[in-house]
Amino acid sequence: MLSISEDTHSQRVHFLWLQKQLDDSLYDQNEELYRKWRKSFNKYLKLKTKDWIMKSEANYVCRICEKKFKEGVFKEHSKECLELSEWKKQLKKKTEEIDKACDTAFERKQELRVTETIAR
């Protein structure tokens, strides 16, 4: 428990230090320092914006497979994914047809066996 309170204490000290630094910068009458700070802040904002744009570019979500893509790749993927999903649908349909045919064949076989047993 002692380590936690020590941690909290050092965090509080660090926070107060940061607050003092910020106050010093904001209320300083030094124009030069203010300009420097503004320049750095603008640089930071530009980087942040670039980061957001990059992240938002990958925000195209395919409605078929629900994967995320960038705009450029998305159109191509969309076409391929639609084609693939059509194939999957057709394959599923064919599989169902085969299953149905197998069931029918099994029923016929059973019927034939019964008929054969009766005929004996």
Ligand SMILES: [Zn+2]
């Ligand atoms: Zn897709």
